[in-house]
Amino acid sequence: MSDTETMLEEFGRRAAALGVRVDRVPDSAAAASTVQGTATDARVTRLVVSGEVRRRAPGLIQSIEASLDVETATDPAAVRDAPLALTLAHTAYAETGSVLLAEPDLPDRAVGMLSGTLVVVLPTGGLRAGLEDAVAGLRAIASQPGGGYATLMTGPSRTADIERVLTVGVQGPGKVVVVFVDHLL
Amino acid sequence: MTAPSPHDVLRGRQPDVDGIPPDHDGTEHGWPERPFRERYDEALGDERLARNLTAFQQSWRGNRGDAIESIDFGDLRDRLRASKTATIADLETHIATFQAAAERAGARVHHAASAADANRIIRELAELHDVDLIAKSKSMVSEEIELNHDFREHGIDVVETDLGEWIVQVMGQRPSHLVMPAIHLGRQQIGAVLTERLGRDVSREDIAEQVRVVRDEIREVFFTAGMGITGANALVAETGTVMMCTNEGNGRLTSSVPRIHVVIAGIEKLVPSFEDAVMQLRLLGRSATAQTLTSYTTFITGPTPGHEMHIVLVDNGRRQMAALPEFREALNCIRCGACSNVCPPYREVGGHVFGHIYTGAIGLVVTPFLNGLDAVAGPQSLCVSCNACATVCPVGIPLPRQILDVRKMVVRKKGLHPAKRVAFGVLSRPAAFALASRVGAKAQLPLTRGGTFVRTQLPVLNRQTRWRSLPAVARRPLRDRIRVGETQPPLRPVVPNGAAGRTVALFPGCITDRMYPEQGQAVNDVLRHLGVRVVLPVGLNCCGLPANNSGDEPNARRMARQTIRALERTRADHIVSGSASCVAMIAQDYVHLFREDPVWLPRAERLAARVTDFTSFLATVAELPAGSLAVPVPGSIVPDGRVTYHDSCQGLNALGLAAEPRRLLADVMGLRIDELAESTLCCGFGGSFSFEYPDVAERLMNRKLDDAESTGARVIVTDNQGCIMHLRGGADAGRRPLRVVHIAELLAERMRLLGAARSVE
Numbered sequence: 001m002s003d004t005e006t007m008l009e010e011f012g013r014r015a016a017a018l019g020v021r022v023d024r025v026p027d028s029a030a031a032a033s034t035v036q037g038t039a040t041d042a043r044v045t046r047l048v049v050s051g052e053v054r055r056r057a058p059g060l061i062q063s064i065e066a067s068l069d070v071e072t073a074t075d076p077a078a079v080r081d082a083p084l085a086l087t088l089a090h091t092a093y094a095e096t097g098s099v100l101l102a103e104p105d106l107p108d109r110a111v112g113m114l115s116g117t118l119v120v121v122l123p124t125g126g127l128r129a130g131l132e133d134a135v136a137g138l139r140a141i142a143s144q145p146g147g148g149y150a151t152l153m154t155g156p157s158r159t160a161d162i163e164r165v166l167t168v169g170v171q172g173p174g175k176v177v178v179v180f181v182d183h184l185l
Numbered sequence: 186m187t188a189p190s191p192h193d194v195l196r197g198r199q200p201d202v203d204g205i206p207p208d209h210d211g212t213e214h215g216w217p218e219r220p221f222r223e224r225y226d227e228a229l230g231d232e233r234l235a236r237n238l239t240a241f242q243q244s245w246r247g248n249r250g251d252a253i254e255s256i257d258f259g260d261l262r263d264r265l266r267a268s269k270t271a272t273i274a275d276l277e278t279h280i281a282t283f284q285a286a287a288e289r290a291g292a293r294v295h296h297a298a299s300a301a302d303a304n305r306i307i308r309e310l311a312e313l314h315d316v317d318l319i320a321k322s323k324s325m326v327s328e329e330i331e332l333n334h335d336f337r338e339h340g341i342d343v344v345e346t347d348l349g350e351w352i353v354q355v356m357g358q359r360p361s362h363l364v365m366p367a368i369h370l371g372r373q374q375i376g377a378v379l380t381e382r383l384g385r386d387v388s389r390e391d392i393a394e395q396v397r398v399v400r401d402e403i404r405e406v407f408f409t410a411g412m413g414i415t416g417a418n419a420l421v422a423e424t425g426t427v428m429m430c431t432n433e434g435n436g437r438l439t440s441s442v443p444r445i446h447v448v449i450a451g452i453e454k455l456v457p458s459f460e461d462a463v464m465q466l467r468l469l470g471r472s473a474t475a476q477t478l479t480s481y482t483t484f485i486t487g488p489t490p491g492h493e494m495h496i497v498l499v500d501n502g503r504r505q506m507a508a509l510p511e512f513r514e515a516l517n518c519i520r521c522g523a524c525s526n527v528c529p530p531y532r533e534v535g536g537h538v539f540g541h542i543y544t545g546a547i548g549l550v551v552t553p554f555l556n557g558l559d560a561v562a563g564p565q566s567l568c569v570s571c572n573a574c575a576t577v578c579p580v581g582i583p584l585p586r587q588i589l590d591v592r593k594m595v596v597r598k599k600g601l602h603p604a605k606r607v608a609f610g611v612l613s614r615p616a617a618f619a620l621a622s623r624v625g626a627k628a629q630l631p632l633t634r635g636g637t638f639v640r641t642q643l644p645v646l647n648r649q650t651r652w653r654s655l656p657a658v659a660r661r662p663l664r665d666r667i668r669v670g671e672t673q674p675p676l677r678p679v680v681p682n683g684a685a686g687r688t689v690a691l692f693p694g695c696i697t698d699r700m701y702p703e704q705g706q707a708v709n710d711v712l713r714h715l716g717v718r719v720v721l722p723v724g725l726n727c728c729g730l731p732a733n734n735s736g737d738e739p740n741a742r743r744m745a746r747q748t749i750r751a752l753e754r755t756r757a758d759h760i761v762s763g764s765a766s767c768v769a770m771i772a773q774d775y776v777h778l779f780r781e782d783p784v785w786l787p788r789a790e791r792l793a794a795r796v797t798d799f800t801s802f803l804a805t806v807a808e809l810p811a812g813s814l815a816v817p818v819p820g821s822i823v824p825d826g827r828v829t830y831h832d833s834c835q836g837l838n839a840l841g842l843a844a845e846p847r848r849l850l851a852d853v854m855g856l857r858i859d860e861l862a863e864s865t866l867c868c869g870f871g872g873s874f875s876f877e878y879p880d881v882a883e884r885l886m887n888r889k890l891d892d893a894e895s896t897g898a899r900v901i902v903t904d905n906q907g908c909i910m911h912l913r914g915g916a917d918a919g920r921r922p923l924r925v926v927h928i929a930e931l932l933a934e935r936m937r938l939l940g941a942a943r944s945v946e
Contacts, residue, residue, distance in 0.1 A: 095477075109441050135463060142425075164365075
């Protein structure tokens with residue numbers, strides 16, 4: 001197996017243990033199919049997307065728009081409790097099954113915070129092995145003029161505050177889907 | 186009926202649900218401030234509390250074990266400890282670096298010398314921006330400074346947005362655990378409170394429904410609050426970044442949606458770089474909730490565009506701690522709460538008793554500096570000194586030793602209990618102790634009727650003795666059975682071993698000497714049958730452990746000096762004791778006792794290097810061959826060849842013994858070991874602890890004896906006389922079919938048999 005495949009396998013194992021669905025697809029059209037399938041499962045036709053994913057993956061958004069009502073996040077109140085949302089990850093880490101969300105703007109951040117089901121896409125090349133590989137990225141994000149806001153998201157929102165019984169989906173997304181795209185356009 | 190808003194919910198009267206009482210003064214911080222003994226008695230009466238906490242501790246231990254399999258825990262712990270220690274040593278530099286970077290990114294950094302300063306700074310920020318509602322994410326520092334109370338006094342509403350925190354806030358309580366704030370509550374209590382507060386029926390059984398209800402109550406606050414307050418798990422100096430770990434997602438919303446974001450953090454949260462932060466992450470989630478990472482690990486550098494960000498760095502006693510070598514390492518704490526998760530007394534009474542605001546072992550250590558010595562005077566006395574906390578601490582804080590140092594501070598301020606004053610006064614004077622023992626041996630005869638237990642119930646000590654028989658004082662102490670100061674010649678070795686020809690000075694310990702001399706005799710005989718010369722040195726008395734564990738430093742030092750004088754005179758190759766507790770005291774605690782004494786410190790260090798426990802001696806020096814003592818013994822203590830092994834706390838947690846005794850039992854003696862369900866859990870003795878807190882000691886003892894009975898074995902083997910005294914007493918009083926023996930007794934019966942066979946040949 002190649003390094004990428006090994007990392008994908010570990011990422012998938014770690015993320016699956018947390019209840020995250022992980023897909024690897026060849027291109028944006030296939031990624032769009034995954035998003036559409038998730039929408040069908042959730043019985044929704046509306047998709048809120050971050051400004052970042054619209055800017056960085058216009059081909060993907062265009063493919064999705066063929067079948068879903070796509071709305072770009074503009075403020076948190078508009079995103080509040082959106083059933084389905086899509087955002088772009090900076091990188092992902094096999095060691096923990098985490099994706100790194102870099103969200104300087106509040107509307108983009110709201111997409112990852114306030115939706116019910118969150119689909120995260122990123123280029124397959126953005127997958128790294130261990131958390132130490134996150135250091136350079138975190139440092140770069142934090143060193144931008146005006147700072148930055150980044151989150152290593154590891155599974156869905158959860159709590160075990162009552163009698164240690166795990167309940168998924170509190171203030172953040174209750175379902176997370178991660179899609180690695182070999183050629184993300 | 187219109188459902189009340191979160192503000193209304195929090196303004197409601199205090200509940201009285203399922204035994205959780207209302208506050209004595211109606212304030213949200215009133216419950217934990219009731220007298221310690223009152224809280225203790227009430228917690229003991231709450232069977233559900235201990236049941237919940239027992240289930241929590243048992244599952245955490247298993248899950249945490251799984252979680253650390255993917256890392257080298259010891260290596261990471263040592264590296265994080267070194268990093269944190271170096272950072273604390275140069276704290277002001279790192280604070281300055283952090284401040285400069287954070288302010289470059291647009292945040293404003295404030296410095297609070299005290300709790301009052303911190304409250305004032307944040308309140309003034311709220312007033313400046315006309316904030317009347319604040320969303321708050323979990324922050325133990327905010328609990329420490331009683332921020333919510335301050336806001337309420339000034340008419341500003343604060344809503345906790347972490348689910349567990351919200352529940353305890355609504356119930357007028359404080360968190361009972363550093364990361365599981367509502368772990369002391371059951372679903373029925375929570376359902377009842379939600380039903381009463383919200384004015385609609387909420388399930389008492391369906392936790393998912395309860396979570397949904399609370400989630401919906403909190404949700405609106407993020408959008409209406411004018412300020413969000415969060416804590417920090419680390420402050421990354423190089424970039425001025427705040428690292429925050431949460432699971433629910435409330436921390437991200439609290440730090441993002443309200444226009445003013447205030448971070449409140451203790452100054453000890455500084456880490457130099459992202460490399461250090463990642464190192465901390467690898468240990469924090471695993472140690473706190475047995476997760477590799479929490480769901481959200483957020484790195485915030487500067488404000489959200491168009492918002493303000495303020496970072497309040499709180500001292501409130503931390504610089505004082507940093508200046509004290511004894512306590513400095515407690516600033517390395519990453520607030521994972523692991524020390525609570527293995528603490529036996531915490532399991533029985535919970536964090537509203539075992540701690541003040543910060544709960545568990547770390548709470549006992551930091552509270553004197555953050556909230557005053559009086560706040561921890563009662564809780565610290567509940568520590569059983571089992572050392573379990575030190576084994577799971579991800580930054581290697583010497584918590585057991587620091588708790589004893591806090592205990593010594595309490596004793597210096599409030600004095601020693603009169604009974605202990607008398608007891609240690611006698612114990613520390615060899616002639617008086619010898620006289621008392623000999624008088625006691627005779628005076629007890631009407632009670633013992635020549636047996637090995639004192640079974641008569643004394644009304645004045647009913648709570649202490651109704652559940653256990655006390656040991657009789659031996660009529661012939663060990664010192665009357667072995668010639669003191671005279672080297673006994675070796676016997677012909679019964680098995681090939683690496684100790685033959687060596688000389689050992691025997692340190693029996695005072696309990697062995699005066700109560701269980703047959704165990705001391707067994708150690709002596711085993712050593713001699715290995716071909717070792719054995720001498721019982723002149724001048725031995727108690728090692729000082731009982732006084733040290735009670736915070737009586739003067740008498741502990743007095744007995745330590747007696748022991749050092751007696752043992753340093755011997756020229757033996759090794760000093761061996763059959764008591765794991767005495768060895769831990771001599772080898773580890775003496776050096777701390779004399780840390781500022783230029784005369785006695787080097788003597789204590791030299792002695793520490795020579796002392797070893799009996800089991801380690803057999804494992805590392807004698808190296809008994811496998812199967813060498815697997816012989817049938819007529820009339821054996823273990824007729825069916827099955828035993829269970831109780832790891833004494835000092836043996837396991839202080840000396841690190843686990844494989845060694847099991848090898849002796851299974852490999853060398855050929856016995857079958859049926860392991861205890863929770864073999865690492867304390868039996869509840871703890872010296873005077875079992876007299877001060879007999880209810881907790883009884884529960885822990887019965888759990889251990891229940892577990893032992895469940896194994897099917899009828900013999901409990903251990904290496905510590907305190908455990909033997911406790912478990913034997915409980916087995917006798919409870920008429921349980923269990924024998925409790927020292928491992929030396931099993932070895933001795935085999936060696937005597939082989940020795941006798943050799944003599945016949």
